[in-house]
Structures are given as C-alpha cells and as structure tokens.
Amino acid sequence: MRLELVKRPQQSRAFSALSPFIAFGLTIIAGAILFAALGKNPATTLYYYFVEPLMEVWSLHELAIKAAPLILIAVGLSVCFLSNNWNIGAEGQFVIGAVVGSVLPVMFPDFQFWFVLPLMLIMGMIGGAAYASIPGILKVRFNTNEILTSLMLVYVAQLFLDWLVRGPWRNPAGMNFPETRTFHSYAILPEILPASGRAHWGFVFAIIAAIVLWFVLSKTLKGFEIKVLGQSPRAGRFAGFSAGKMTLFAFAVSGAMAGLAGISEVSGAIGQLRPAISPGYGFTAIIVAFLGRLNPLGIVAAGLVLALTYLGGEAAQISVGLSDKVVRAFQGMILFFVLACDTLIHYQIRFVKSKAATASLAAAQVPNV
Template sequence: MRLELVKRPQHSVLFSAVSPLIALLLTMIAGAIMFSVLGKNPLDALYYYFIDPLRETWSLHELAIKAAPLILIAVGLSVCFLSNNWNIGAEGQFIAGAVAGSILPVVLPDFQNWLVLPLMLVMGIAGGATYAAVPAFLKARFNTNEILTSLMLVYVAQLFLDWIVRGPWRDPGGMNFPETRDFHTFAVLPELMPSAGRANWGIIFAILAALCLWFILRRTRKGFEIRVLGQSPRAGRFAGFSSPRMIMLAFLISGGLAGLAGISEVAGAIGQLQPSISPGYGFTAIIVAFLGRLNPLGIVAAGFVLALSYLGGEAAQISLGLSDKAARAFQGMLLFFVLGCDTLIHYRIRFVGRAPRAREAIDHA
C-alpha cells in the first residue's frame, strides 16, 4: 500500500484563511500528548507555555525582545521565499551582521558620540547582506544549490564568532571570559520604556520593516517582479525581468534584515558579543515566515506566537522542569503542521492498494 497526493481541482478559500489557526491547534494537541508522555499534566504545561508569559508587563517586554529578531529576519525571508530563493542561512547572516556591527564599540571603544549607533546599524545591515551575497552569487553565477551553501555558511559564521570572542576580541578586563567588552552607552540600542521593561527599538525596526516590505510586495512593480519570478520564472523572463538579478536582490534584502536583527540583538538585549548570541532565531524565523503565510503583516503576528514559544519554554522549564529541548520540539511540530495544513489545502491524500485485479463486480452476461 502506498500514499499518493492528488491535486485538488480547486482549494477552499475558508481553509486557506484559517489554516495557520488549525496548525496552531494541532500543535497544541500534539504538544499536550508529548507533555503527558513526559509525565507532566498537559493542561499545566500548555498554561505555562501560552498564558503565563502574557500575564505581566515585564514579560510582554521580553516577548517584544524575542519577537523583534524573528520578525525582522522572517520579513526578509519572505522576499526570498516568494521569489523562490531558499535562503536557509539567516542564522549566519544574523551573526555576520552582529559581528560587523560590533566593530566600532569593540575595536574603537574610544570613539564615542551619537554617530556610533547609526553607523553600527548600517554596518550590521552591510555585514548581513555581504554574507548573504555569497550564496546568492554562487547561485546566480554557477547555479549552485543555495539551500546547501547558505546553510553551510551558518556553521562558518558560528565558528568565526566563537573564535573572535575567545581570541582577538576578548575583553582585556574580562577575567578571560569568552566575551567582548560591554558596549559603551552610545553603542546601546535605547529601551522604549525603561521604567516598564527591557523592550528596545528592535521591535520598532521590525514593525517598520514589515510595513515597508508589505507595501513593496503588495503595491509596487518590484513586488510584482518578486512574485512573478517566484511563481513562474519563464513568465517572469517573458515580462523582461532578470532571474539572476532577483536572486541577488532577494538575498541582499533578507541578509541585510538578518544583519540588522543581529546588531540590534547585541546592541540591545545583550550589550556585548558572546560565543552564542542567538537561540536559533535564524531557523525559527523560517517557521515564522511560513506561519505568517509569507505576508509581512501576518509575519508580525506569527513572530509574536513563536516568541511566546521561546518564553513559554523557559517558563515551563522553570515551573515544571521540562527540558529546554521541548521548546524546540514544539517549534518543529508547529512548522510540520503549518506545512502539512498548507499541503492538504492543495492536495488530498489517496490510499492506493497493492494493484487489485479488475473488480469484476457484477456480471450481467
């Protein structure tokens, strides 16, 4: 026996709209089963995951801190995915942006004035974009598989960061801890409401980026070009658009935004470079992009949902002693159900039996 996916002649508009919600619901059910198997009360676990982090102001600020990089990266990835470029290396571009943006406060700590922060942000964007340009150039010029090249460059970036904070950039007054010096005040991203919580300008950048890209994708000729080349490359060529140029553009946009997320994270929530600066934002953002249906406004909502899963994971870890791996499994299930729901909107499953002989059911002769 085998399974076949059969394309549906037309897909339901209603289910297309509610599919992310169905996926969320299925994830909760599967999560509840996982928690019971782990010996925890599933209702408690779901409460700590999804309700507890929303009860206090400071933790809403934490939610914004986690959501900001997810949204920034995912919005950029939506441009890539819509144009059929599979950038899986946003985690690496995030790190490259963080490292490039940190050059000023780490290497030139005495250069202190109001210019520093804007320059850091620009350098962060440039760093991420440059790093993304590598797989883009390889694809445009040599037709390499960008999934592989961009993913492999993640590990390069991670190891590079690890080396630089242990080696040349290690804080001279830092007791040999593997981290850079703390950023000076001109190099720190200001908090929005310091009295209420830690949320900083990162979330504003994220929402602005989402609005800008929503406008570009939905309303402009450039957005049309991105979608046409993604949906049917040959029709795009017929329209006079260039695929190689689109590959470069999509990677530069998404790399730049990942870089901005990276420098915002180290200049904001962390305040220095450490061997590890991301709990996998670059990969989780892929889930965010799809959960938001590649629509920048949907991505803003999806970014908060996934940010909640990070916070909830921490809460469940503290209150119930659940492993932090449970949060990753949770995210994985969410992506699985999102993609599964989307697939079933367009296809239905058919069971094909093992070649039954012609059913000669009725013989009228």
C-alpha cells in the first residue's frame, strides 16, 4: 500500500481552519507517548504541563510575558514568510534590538526623564530593523542566500552581547558579574496590572502589532502585494510590484518587531542586559508563525500555545520532575505536525494498493465479470 496525493481544485477551507488543531492534537498524543517513555504518568504530566499553568492568575501573567516576544516576532516573520523571504535570524535581531534599546539606561544612567522609555523602544525597533536589513540588502544587492546570512548573524549578535556585558558595559558595581547596571525606573516597561502579576506592556504591543499587521495583510494593497510576490513573483512583476523593495520591507518590518520584542523583554521582564536574554524566542517564533498559519490573529493564539509549552515545561519540572530539555523537543514536534497537516489543505490523501496488489486483485475479479 502506498500514499498518493491528489491536488484539490481549491484549498480546503475546512482543513485550513482545522489543521492547526489536528496538529496540536497529534502533538499532545506524541507528548503522552514521550512522557510515558520517560517513565512519567502521561495523564498527570499532561495535566501539569498544559492545564495547571492556566489555573492561577499570576501564572497567566507569566504566560503573557512569554507570549509577548513570541507573538511580536512571529507577526513580523509572517510578513517575511508570506513574501517568500526566509528570515530565520530573528533571534539575532531580538538581541540587537535589546542592545540598541539599552544604550540610554546603560550608557547615560543619569538621563532620567519620562521620554527615555519611548526612545528606548524606538531605538530597539531601529536596531532590530537595521540588523535584519543586512541579509535583506545582501539578498537584493548580491543575490546572497538570506537563510544562511540571517542565521550566521545570530551567532555574531550573541557574541556581541556577550562582549558588551563582560567588557565595556559591565556593571561597575556588579562584583564582576557579566551583566550591565540595572535599569533606572524611567527605563522600565511598566506592568499592565501590577496588583495581580508581572505581565508588562510588551503583551499589549504584541496584540496591537498583530491587529495592525492583520489589517495590513488582509485589507490593504500592501498586503496584497506581499502575498502576490510570495506566491507568484512573476505575476507580481507584471503587476508592477518590486520584489527587491518587498524583500527590504519584509526584513525591516520583521527586524523591527524582533527588536521591539528584545527591548520589551529586557526592559519589562529582566531589567538589565545579561549574556543570555532569550530562551530561543527567535527560533520558537518560527514555529509560532507556522502554527498560526502566517495569519497575525492566528499567531496570537499560537503564541499563547507555545508560551504555554515554556511555562508547562517549568511547571512539569517542579511537579513531576520532568527534564526542562523536553520543552524544545516538544516545540520541534509541533512544527513537524503543523507542516504535515498543512498538506491536507492542498491535497487529498489517498491510500492506494501497490501495483502488484492491484493487479492480482483485478485478476481475481475477472471470473466474476
């Protein structure tokens, strides 16, 4: 028996909506098998992983903190991926956004006014956009593969941050720890509801960014241009759209979003720069973008799900002693299932008996005719 794909005349609307849910369901099943293989009770582990973190208000705040960078980065990436620009260096743009945004509180700590924070956010976005523009410009100008250059720049950015916090930006009063001075109060992104938990305004930025980009993508000419150039560059050229300008635009937008995520994380959740400021948000956001089917509103939901995998990982580590390394394996599985389920949107899957079997079946049926 073998598997055969039959192209659907149209995309299946039902499967467009269902595929992320099927994928998530399959991930849960695979997760249960994985937990069982690790010697944990699958049901209780799944409960602690996916349900318990949602039961407490403070925990929901933590969820929002983790979802904010994922959503911000992923909505930016959706512009890139839809226009067929493969920016996979968001992790580096996140770091550079955090670094550039931190210039004011770290280098000018006495500069304490209300407008410091808005300036930091803008600088973070500019930093991220500029860093993302490197692979964009190289692609347009020299035809260089953006996948490889954007990824290489992640390592460069991380090393740059490492140098800063161990060298010129090290806290003079920090006992030689590799970290910058802590930000003054004007440089801290405030909490949304300080009474109930730590969630900061980064989550609000993420929701706003998702709504704005959803509007741009689905209701404006720019959004149409993005999709046309992604699906059929030739048709886009006939329509007078410039693929080169689109590449620069997509990289700048996604870089700005990643940069905003970076400075929001540092200013809202950490309060200073350290050698490692991200548990791989830039890479996990790729999964978020695909789980959200590259639709900004879908990405909000997907961002919450992936944030839950981080949070659930911590919860399950405490409650049932599950290794925290499981988190990334789990996230990788989600992307696999998402991609596999997306096939159902474009194709019908048929199981066909192999040729030999069909032939013998036909032969067996002949006398009956």
